[in-house]
Amino acid sequence: MDFALSDEQRMIADTAQAFFAEQATSARTRAAMADAGIDRALWTAFCQELGFAGVFVPEERGGVGLGMIEFACVAEAAGSQVAALPLLGGAMTIAALVESDTAYGDERLAALISGEAIAAAAADETITISGDGRLSGDAILVAHGAIADSLLLLCRGEAWLVPADAPGVRVTRRTTMDQTRPLAEVGFDNAQAVPLGAQAARAAMATGLLCLAAEALGGAQAARDRTVDFALERKQFGRPIGSFQAYKHRLADRTVEIEQARSAVYWAACAIDSGSAEAEIALPAAKSFCADAFFRTAADMIQLHGGIGFTWEHDAHLFFKRARSIQTLLGTGDFHREAIATRILDRAA
Amino acid sequence: MKLGFSPEEEAFRAECADWLNGQMQGAFADIRGLTGLTEKPERRRDWERQLAAHRWSCIGWPERWGGRDASIVQQVIFAEEYARAGAPNRLNHVGVELAGPTILAFGSDEQKARYLPGIASGDAIWCQGFSEPGAGSDLAAVQMRAELRDDQWVMNGQKIWTSLAQFSDWIFVIARTEPGSVGRNGLSFLMVPIDQPGVSIRPIEQINGEAEFNETFFDDAVCDASDILGAPGDGWRVAMALLSFERGVSTLAQQMQFRNELDAVIAAARANGASRDPILRQRIARAEIGLRLMRYGALRMLSNADRSAIDGAALTYKIQWATWRRDLGELAMDVLGQAGEVSDAEGYHFPMLANLFLYSRADTIYGGTNQIQRNIIAERGLGLPREPRGAA
Numbered sequence: 001m002d003f004a005l006s007d008e009q010r011m012i013a014d015t016a017q018a019f020f021a022e023q024a025t026s027a028r029t030r031a032a033m034a035d036a037g038i039d040r041a042l043w044t045a046f047c048q049e050l051g052f053a054g055v056f057v058p059e060e061r062g063g064v065g066l067g068m069i070e071f072a073c074v075a076e077a078a079g080s081q082v083a084a085l086p087l088l089g090g091a092m093t094i095a096a097l098v099e100s101d102t103a104y105g106d107e108r109l110a111a112l113i114s115g116e117a118i119a120a121a122a123a124d125e126t127i128t129i130s131g132d133g134r135l136s137g138d139a140i141l142v143a144h145g146a147i148a149d150s151l152l153l154l155c156r157g158e159a160w161l162v163p164a165d166a167p168g169v170r171v172t173r174r175t176t177m178d179q180t181r182p183l184a185e186v187g188f189d190n191a192q193a194v195p196l197g198a199q200a201a202r203a204a205m206a207t208g209l210l211c212l213a214a215e216a217l218g219g220a221q222a223a224r225d226r227t228v229d230f231a232l233e234r235k236q237f238g239r240p241i242g243s244f245q246a247y248k249h250r251l252a253d254r255t256v257e258i259e260q261a262r263s264a265v266y267w268a269a270c271a272i273d274s275g276s277a278e279a280e281i282a283l284p285a286a287k288s289f290c291a292d293a294f295f296r297t298a299a300d301m302i303q304l305h306g307g308i309g310f311t312w313e314h315d316a317h318l319f320f321k322r323a324r325s326i327q328t329l330l331g332t333g334d335f336h337r338e339a340i341a342t343r344i345l346d347r348a349a
Numbered sequence: 350m351k352l353g354f355s356p357e358e359e360a361f362r363a364e365c366a367d368w369l370n371g372q373m374q375g376a377f378a379d380i381r382g383l384t385g386l387t388e389k390p391e392r393r394r395d396w397e398r399q400l401a402a403h404r405w406s407c408i409g410w411p412e413r414w415g416g417r418d419a420s421i422v423q424q425v426i427f428a429e430e431y432a433r434a435g436a437p438n439r440l441n442h443v444g445v446e447l448a449g450p451t452i453l454a455f456g457s458d459e460q461k462a463r464y465l466p467g468i469a470s471g472d473a474i475w476c477q478g479f480s481e482p483g484a485g486s487d488l489a490a491v492q493m494r495a496e497l498r499d500d501q502w503v504m505n506g507q508k509i510w511t512s513l514a515q516f517s518d519w520i521f522v523i524a525r526t527e528p529g530s531v532g533r534n535g536l537s538f539l540m541v542p543i544d545q546p547g548v549s550i551r552p553i554e555q556i557n558g559e560a561e562f563n564e565t566f567f568d569d570a571v572c573d574a575s576d577i578l579g580a581p582g583d584g585w586r587v588a589m590a591l592l593s594f595e596r597g598v599s600t601l602a603q604q605m606q607f608r609n610e611l612d613a614v615i616a617a618a619r620a621n622g623a624s625r626d627p628i629l630r631q632r633i634a635r636a637e638i639g640l641r642l643m644r645y646g647a648l649r650m651l652s653n654a655d656r657s658a659i660d661g662a663a664l665t666y667k668i669q670w671a672t673w674r675r676d677l678g679e680l681a682m683d684v685l686g687q688a689g690e691v692s693d694a695e696g697y698h699f700p701m702l703a704n705l706f707l708y709s710r711a712d713t714i715y716g717g718t719n720q721i722q723r724n725i726i727a728e729r730g731l732g733l734p735r736e737p738r739g740a741a
Contacts, residue, residue, distance in 0.1 A: 001354050001422050003645065004652035009350060069350050228731050243734035248727035255726050256665040263645035263662065264638075270352045285638040337634035338627075344615060344637055345624040 003266070005073070012055075012070050016077035019050060024081035026315050032084035033179035036147050038118075039084045046085065047115030053090055054113035056207075057098055062110050068269040071207070072214040076265065079215030080222035082318045084180040086118050086144040088211050088329070093119035093152040095207035096159045096200035104194065108150070108161075120148035120164075120184075121204060123330055127155050127188060133195050135162065135188035139172070143329065145184030146173035152204060153193065159201035160193035167191065178325040180318065205330070206272050206283055212326050213268060213286035216294035217261045219326075223294070223301040223319040224254050230305055241304075250300055257293035264289050281343065284336035292333055295323040352648075354426070362426045368403065369434035383437035384606065384701065386561045390516045393440040397471030407445045407469050410453065414461065415469030421651050425601050432605025439599075440516060444468040444475035446599050448521055448540075451591040455538075455578045463575075464540065467518070478508035478522035478541075478565055479588065486721050488523075489532045489585065493567060495524035495539060497581075500574045502526075502539055504547070504567040510715065514550050514563040517543055521591075522567075523584045536584035538591075541572045557707035558697035600647050600666065604640070607674060611636055613702055614681045623684045632680050639673045664730045668722040671712040678706035 005013060023042055032039040047053040056071045057063020064070075071091065078087055094112050097105045111117035120142045127137035135153065142151060151169070153160045162169060168191035176182040228251060231242025241247055264286035271279035298319040302309040309316040327333060354362065373381040377399065380392045400406040401415065409424045410416025419427065439445065449468050452461060467473030484490040493506025504524055514520060520541050527535030541548065547570030552560035579587040618624040618633060646669065649662040681702040682689045689706070692699045699707065713719045727733045 001358065001425070001648070002351055002652050003648040005350055224731075228733065231733060240734055242727075243737075245724070245736070248731075248733050249720070249723040251731055251733070252668075252723035252726040255661065255730060256669055259646060259661045259665040260639075260642040260669065263642045263649055266350060266649075267352075267641070267645040270350060274351070274353060276352075281637075281641065285641060289638055289642065334631060337631050337638070340634040340637055341630035345619060345630060345633065 003270075005069070005266075009069055009073060012066070013073035013077065015050070016052065016074045017080065019046070020077045020081040020083055024078070024083035024085075026318075029082060029084050029180060029318065036173075037084055037144065037176070037179055037182035038086060038147055042083060043085050043118075044115050047113065051113075053115060054094065054109075056091075057094060057109065057113060061098060061106065062113055063098075067273040068207075068210060069266065069273060072210055072265050072269040075211045075214035076218035079218030079322075082180050082219060082222075082315070082322050086120065086147065087215075088181070088208060089120035089142075089144055089148060089152065090118065091211050092121035092204040092208040093150065093161070096152055096161070096196050096204040099200040099203050100196045105196075111149075117149045118144070118147055119150045119152060120145045121152035121154070121208065122186070123154040123205065123208075125155060127153060129155065129158075129160065129193070130190075133160065133193045134190045135160065135168075135193050136190055137188050139170070139185035139187040141174070141183040142186045143181045143183055143325075145171055145186050146182065151186060152196075154201050154205055157198050157201055159196040159198075159204055161196055162188070162191055162193045166193075178321040180322060181325055206279060208330050209283040209287040210265070210268055210272065212329055213261075213283075213290040214265045216290035216323065216326050217258070217265045219319055219322055220254070220258050220261060220290070220294040220297040223297045223316070224251065224258060226315070227251065227301050227304050247304060250304065254293070254297045254300055257289075257296065261286075261290040261293045281340055284331075284339045287330065288333035288336040291323070291327040294319075295327055298323040354422070358422055358426060361423055362430060365405075365427050365430040366434065368405065369430055369436055372399065373434045373436055377436075380437045382435040384609075385559065385704075386438055386513060387559055390440065393437055394471065394474070394516075396437065397439070397441050397474070399471075401469055401471045406441075406471055407449060410449060410465075410469065414449075414453070414465045425648075425651060428599060428602035429605060432602040438606075440513065441468065441471060441474045442599065443477050443513070443517075444473065444519075447477060447591050447594055448475045448519070450594045451521075451578065451587065454590060455587055460575070460578070464519075473519055474513070474517045475519045475521065476511050476514045476517040476543075478511050478514075478520045480510045481507060482509055486718055488588075489536075491523055491525060491536060493522065493524040494528070495526050495537065496528075497526075497574060501571045502574060502576065504539070504541065504570045504572075506567050508565040508567070509553075509562075511550075511563045511565045512561055514543070514565050515552055515560075519543060520548075520565065521578075523588050526581050526584075530582075533585040535582055536588075537581045538578040538584040538587040539572055540576045540578065541567075541570060545570060547571060555708075556710065557699065557704050559708075600650075600670070601644075603670070604644055604647065607640055607643070607670070607677070610674075610677060610681075610701070610705055611640055614677065614684055617681070617702065618684045621684070621686070621688075623686070629680075629684060632683075636673070636677055636680060639669075639676075643670055643673060661730060664726055665722075667717060668713075668719050668726070671709075671719060671722075674705070674712050675709045678702075678709035682706045 052074050054063030059065035097109045122142040124140045151162045168189040170187040172185040174183050234241050268282035268286040271282040301316045408417040408419040495502045495504045523536045526537040547568050549566045551564045553562045554560050623629050646662045653660045689703050
């Protein structure tokens, strides 16, 4: 038992933090926001220079051969800069393909790990699927759906992969509150999909929930740290505003939540890596808890900055909007807490 | 980073569980599952001695002083199995977890030989005398005086909130040994035998009807000149070191008790149908999440035990568990409904969950209130400016 990052894990976390701090600057992220919501140069560097898109993929499948703890370190770092990257859909699709041990899977895996192809992913229960794998259904909202080459759909415990340009797939970009992860409306009209199976669906969902939880942890911590910096700099009534208890106690409360969020993310990562049944509690716990902690911290970031925090120029709204989108993606907090309630309250006595 | 235990650790777990279960199902079955702190004190004293007889009373201490030199992980395992077996809260928690480690860190060899064997054997129960009526959150405002007269410290003053003083043999205090000194200067850490005419104890009745806390009065009370830890005037530093031992492995045992409390709430909700209420379901799920995160926070804290950097998990742990437990008490009452507000007892005594609702109001006060905890997190953890201090 040792619940601290190993030296190697610490190194990966530091590398990822340094990479995003240096490259995912506010200016570059804003350029991506004004465009398609992706910093393509950043994504290429992330995939090819760092090789981090395949951090949890076994070496024999072309990855780095590490696990979910290392992936969480990377996602946390991406979240701390609100980087405009298709990390969520990519990681979920890669996780699904790792479970599909075919030539079809290998080819697509290689393209996703290298960053040559981009994948988006969504979970939806309203799509109808025919016996031969044809999808039909009304428009669903898919993060980074408009720039993806392929779409992973999780539906009723199964995973399906569809090329974005397949006949019967309609993709419409929507103006999205969080411009770092814009949503597209995707509709299916008898579109042919490739089945990846139930195991792939479980892996993709676990990876997605962990990705969001870790991004939220990184985002919350960065939002808190930036607010602390401001609190020390900004003076009113002749003293730094961070010397007022009303201010300190709010930041302290967010800090308590951030520490819990950190425990949640790495508990969930360990649970997945060790194949523990605890993951079924750890993942909904981590996702719901971290998303809420991030939202409250980002909301406080605006409040505690005062007027400047409400401006477009300041980055506070990037955190605030990202936090809101993480709360919704892959199931709301209420949904995940109800899943936990079902497990602990409705089991046979 | 890994959460599993090695085969050696699992073997140690089995050894702990075997012995503890044997005791709790055998000779000590009458105190199994006791959660109150004041029930059956004599049997709990027997239990301390029984733990000592089998070298389980202070396993983290060096072997030379009756311990086992147990690693942090072994201490975690023992704490978990201790609680799982239903063994009662330790009567000598303060002696084993606070006084002992502080004496080991600051005491001379003579002092170790004077105090440690009694703690290890369960013959000497200890309590803590820090707070005073005028020194609560502001601990450095301590007024109790001690002066050296003919090879003895002579003490006058009053301590308050001394848990379990009525069952204790020794009390450690911080007292002002430099007349006219203020704040953290001029304080000394003294160890005082309780059984003497100069020390009197008056239990304080609490909102739940129990009396775990006491007022302790010192009227020309005495201890030997050598019953001082650290140099005269160095008491604040010793006291702060002692408080840092508070968040040790015993927190894991405490969490097993929290687990029992949450399980009781879940059982009550299932029994009376509250488990079908969607809002209560959300709150119960939040409590479950909070408890799990407490466990992993404690494991992070213990995994970081020998690193010097400020540890966020440790800094936030007190407010986290205290707030969780206070919220659980409120949730318990909402689950129980009005039935939770009446008791079958003759006197003013409530069953576990209703008592939790009342008792947990103390959790966010003692050992540093939630408000003080927030100041500490903001100042020590985030580097925000310190609170201004008024004139003493």
